[in-house]
Amino acid sequence: MHAQAVVATTAAVLGCVALLPPVHEARAGIAVRPSVIAHRGASAYAPENTLDAVDKAASMDVLWVENDVQRTKDGELVVIHDDTLRRTTDAETVYPGRAPWKVKDFTAAETARLDAGSWFGPAYAGARVPTLKAYLDRVEHHHQKLLLEVKNPELYPGIEQQILKVLSNEGWLDRRHLDGRLVVQSFSAASLQTVHRLKPGVRTGLLGAPAVGDLRRYAGYTDLINPSHTALSSAYVDAVHALTGPHGTPMRVFAWTVDDAVTARTVAGYGVDGVITDKADVVRRALYRY
Template identity: 70%
Template sequence: MHARAVAASTTALLGTAALLLPLSPARAADSGARPVVVAHRGASAYAPENTLAAVDEAAALGVDWVENDVQRTKDGELVVVHDDSLQRTTDVEEAFPDRAPWKVKDFTAAEIARLDAGSWFGPAYAGARVPTLEQFVHRVERHDQKLLLEIKNPQLYPGIERQTLKVLSNEGWLDRPHVKHRLIVQSFSADSVRTVHDLKPAVKTGFLGTPPVADLPSYAAFTDQINPSYASLSSGYVAAVHAFRGPHGRPLEVFTWTVNDADAARRVAGFGVDGIITNTPDVVREAVGG
């Protein structure tokens, strides 16, 4: 939904929201709270996205939260990569010239592990690899960071929600301290987010998108966050989201993406968002004082 339409819907429906569920307490813009800054695919303006180097760069910048994307290989390994094709961010065309269109799901974990996922970004990162989910969470843990994990293209990978939770459990990420303070699982698929909530109700979840205000009560049953593109955002929409309480009894939050300049960061912070997902976490942090 575009920002103007969102604002119009909010004006008409905010009263209805208040009748359905109690309004939240004063939020970021009113209380002086600063939004959380999340390094999108790691600090991806400064290191190749979704690599361990991008996690390290975020840590070097002092950024607590890192976002990543999870997909599944042909032989069932979970790997951290954004596109459903390996073409943009690896040398897969050179390594496997006869395997177009180079979909993640058509390659084994061993084949993907051979690929160079850094040279496209710059020679300093030549030889960087596509990490497995296990490798990625190990690096996040090493830096004592927090993880906003996106299940990417779940329609391509039946059962990926259960598998992702299993890996997180095996790596110690589903204990109480991680679940309560250091982990959010999100997706563009409402069904996927609902599945994560049903499988592991304690895990905090986020829906990527801008649902109509009238639909927010149904989302509040299974997600803790509504996470829209900043281009679709308005102060009225943020207020409408905050009016609902999620499955853990707290007001729904808004983490917006992908904000990479200071002016946009200040604008969405003024809307009262709870988090800002960005390729340039240092720029956004300085702009909002986070």
């Protein structure tokens, strides 16, 4: 097979539309095509939630990336996991008198001054906390797909509408993106209800593992249930798949955060539709043998 064809085939396997019905082998085997999702980008190999982590995921031929979105004091949407700048930037050094260094207490300009890479390693010194717009542009540049988490929505009233506006402005709410390249997730069911009310075409995922008896209540506005791998079983995945989501297709399951081959094969055997991982190469080898 020619090299170009190999690349195309690889992309097709990793980039399968996770919202389509998966094909599974027997329970003792491995799910044929769960998507591999790079958690906060390729976060085992580059500083999480930075453009470098997106680039690294792309270099590994991983087509799904996950990120976290929060809001600065002056209303800029930025990509960062914690509600404080302390762990993944040099905010303590640059702004020593402003503990506890909450994202919401800093302007976009102040946040843009921070080094978000040196904590990970000297090779990434000078990496910045990206705006959501910059992050979307980079994901689009690589023709990747995005699992976007609305982080701490209780801290940022109206953030759902702002996120949808940025997504719209950047061309992410057209049919091509909505059908297979975008999922908005949150631990907050209320936040997902807001997203669904404002833009019903957006597919959403609820983080966590609600009780099986409670799953049906989410089916009106949630397309995926995304639990920790420690909360999963074949029976639980089957219970989710038995329900129809708001877009007329079976609800799906993305499991997090899976960083070893044994666990990857286990959750794939349960029938999950996606595996969220810091180590996409490890999971890919475990599930696809390359």
